[in-house]
Amino acid sequence: MVDVLLLGVSVLLLHVAALEEPIVSLWPKGSEIYLRESVLLLCRVKSNSTFGWTYHWYRNKPHTALTPNPRHIVSGDSYSISAVTMEDEGIYWCKAEQRGNNTTIEGWVTLNVSELTPPSLTLTPSSRQVFSGERFTVQCPASQNNSTGWKLRHFFPGKSDRTKFHKRQKCLPPGGAVGANESGKCVLIADQENSGLYWCEGGGVRSSSVNITVSDGEIILKTPAFPVSEGDKVVLNCQHRTGNLHKATLFKDGTPVNPSMSSWTIAAVATKDEGFYKCVSQDRKIESPEGWLSVTQREGNFTSKDGTASSTNDAWKWIVTSCCVVLLFLIPLIWLIQRNRYRMFCTRSCWPLSKENIPAVPPPATKQDVTEVQWDLSWMEMSNLLDKQLYPGT
Numbered sequence: 001m002v003d004v005l006l007l008g009v010s011v012l013l014l015h016v017a018a019l020e021e022p023i024v025s026l027w028p029k030g031s032e033i034y035l036r037e038s039v040l041l042l043c044r045v046k047s048n049s050t051f052g053w054t055y056h057w058y059r060n061k062p063h064t065a066l067t068p069n070p071r072h073i074v075s076g077d078s079y080s081i082s083a084v085t086m087e088d089e090g091i092y093w094c095k096a097e098q099r100g101n102n103t104t105i106e107g108w109v110t111l112n113v114s115e116l117t118p119p120s121l122t123l124t125p126s127s128r129q130v131f132s133g134e135r136f137t138v139q140c141p142a143s144q145n146n147s148t149g150w151k152l153r154h155f156f157p158g159k160s161d162r163t164k165f166h167k168r169q170k171c172l173p174p175g176g177a178v179g180a181n182e183s184g185k186c187v188l189i190a191d192q193e194n195s196g197l198y199w200c201e202g203g204g205v206r207s208s209s210v211n212i213t214v215s216d217g218e219i220i221l222k223t224p225a226f227p228v229s230e231g232d233k234v235v236l237n238c239q240h241r242t243g244n245l246h247k248a249t250l251f252k253d254g255t256p257v258n259p260s261m262s263s264w265t266i267a268a269v270a271t272k273d274e275g276f277y278k279c280v281s282q283d284r285k286i287e288s289p290e291g292w293l294s295v296t297q298r299e300g301n302f303t304s305k306d307g308t309a310s311s312t313n314d315a316w317k318w319i320v321t322s323c324c325v326v327l328l329f330l331i332p333l334i335w336l337i338q339r340n341r342y343r344m345f346c347t348r349s350c351w352p353l354s355k356e357n358i359p360a361v362p363p364p365a366t367k368q369d370v371t372e373v374q375w376d377l378s379w380m381e382m383s384n385l386l387d388k389q390l391y392p393g394t
Contacts, residue, residue, distance in 0.1 A: 024094045024107040027155045028199045028209045032114040033084050036227040036294050038211040040197060041079040041109060042157060043094035051100030053077075058093040062106065070253065070276060071292065078157060082211075083227065083274075083294035089113045119207045120226065121152075121200050128291055129213050129220040130190045131241055139185040140200035141207055149202055152186055156196035190214045217241075219248065219288045221279045227294035228269055237263040238279035238288065248279045271295050 026033070027040045043055050055077045058064055066072070071082045077096075081088055093108045119141035130136050140150035188194055192214055199209035210225055222237040238248040239262075250258045253275045258264040266273055274295040279288040 024092070024109040026109050026111060027197055028153070028206065030206050032112045034114055034116065034118045034208055035085065036083050036296060037118075037209045038197065039081050039084055039111070039209075040155070040157065040211075041081075041092055041094075041111075043077045043079075043096060043107065045096045045105065047098075051098045054097045054099070056095045056097070058095070060090045062093045062095070062108075080211075082292040084111075084113055086113050086115070119200070119205065121198065121207045121210065123198075123210055123212075123225045125222070126225040127220075127222045128211060128225050129215060129222065129289060131220060132190050132192065132214050132216050134190045135187060136190060136212075137185065137187045138198050138210075140202075150200040150207075151202055153199050153201055154194075154196060156193055192216070213289050213291075215289055217288065218286050219279050219281065221250075221277055221288045221291045223277060223291045223293055227296045229296050230270055230298045231268045234266040234269045234273070234293070235263060236266070236277055236293070247282050249282070251278050251280055252276070269293075269295055271297065 023042075023044045023046070025042045025044070027042070028037075033039050041057075043057075045053055047053075057066060057074050057079050059066055066074070071085075071088075073080045073082075077094075079092065079094075089111055091108050091110050093106060095104060095106045097104050121141060122137075122139040124137040124139075138152060140152055190212075195212060195214045197209050197211050200207040208226070218241050220239050220241075222235075222239050224234060228234055236250060238250060240248075248262050249256050250261070250264050252273075262279075274293055276290045276292055278290045281287065
């Protein structure tokens with residue numbers, strides 16, 4: 001009887017384990033993610049249990065707290081990254097806990113980042129935020145190098161099916177319409193299901209992705225849909241649904257940057273301008289979703305695999321340092337050369353009198369002492385001289 005009970009418990013545990021399987025997925029799908037595009041990680045659990053799940057995210061090492069990063073946003077079972085960089089590479093862990101029956105399961109996914117430049121899709125208007133009911137167009141790249149043509153993909157993490165995958169090879173009303181001879185172009189009327197990631201696939205190649213947010217609110221932020229380069233002119237605009245121009249304040253990372261203005265123009269954008277922006281009404285009652293402004297460095301500026309930034313500024317620093325080192329060696333060398341030339345061409349009047357130049361002065365005449373030893377005499381002569389001095393009578 002006990003054996004039967006144990007067997008039944010084991011079968012039940014195996015059944016529960018089979019139903020509670022963690023799946024961590026990375027979107028857009030593919031072996032690699034491109035620089036500066038947006039990605040979404042999802043953690044799902046296949047379970048028939050009625051108890052809710054709590055999700056915890058870790059990076060590279062399980063059970064290690066995440067390092068705060070403004071581009072990384074964790075919301076329950078989702079983990080989004082804006083403007084991916086090389087330093088975002090690694091393993092991402094998800095731990096799902098169910099307190100009702102003390103169940104804990106874990107899963108992981110690897111994020112690889114490619115430095116290759118992907119084909120770019122086109123978004124019109126060029127903004128990642130649109131009002132619900134607004135018309136927008138997504139178009140795949142030209143197909144000169146893609147004989148099979150492009151297919152537009154759209155991933156929307158819906159509530160009922162978080163991994164629903166839309167294959168929009170043709171856009172039909174009321175969701176949109178296909179332009180003549182433009183199978184990779186979709187004209188869409190925005191609703192909540194149009195939010196999410198868009199990208200194109202074809203011939204084993206994937207384009208860059210863009211994350212579109214459809215807002216039911218009264219104000220949105222119009223920012224460039226794709227990364228801009230250093231030095232470009234950038235306009236950030238707070239747009240109201242009514243179209244009327246109302247005063248609003250633009251915030252960057254929680255700090256106001258243009259009080260009482262609905263737009264802000266950056267004449268020459270720099271990497272310091274990168275960050276999260278949002279529009280807030282004057283009475284602080286209405287605000288737009290946040291949008292990330294991504295700024296890429298010009299040619300000559302790059303980010304290495306380990307996340308260390310290098311730029312032409314570093315090259316100038318190296319040049320200045322090298323010049324300083326060279327000068328430290330040249331200054332003593334120049335001083336020695338000048339000193340030798342001075343010695344060679346300077347007249348005697350330039351130098352103090354040496355011992356040879358001092359005129360000889362005869363010493364004062366003194367009476368020679370009888371005991372003065374004359375070392376130039378022979379030993380015998382010196383002995384006789386001393387005897388005569390000591391014994392005069394001899």
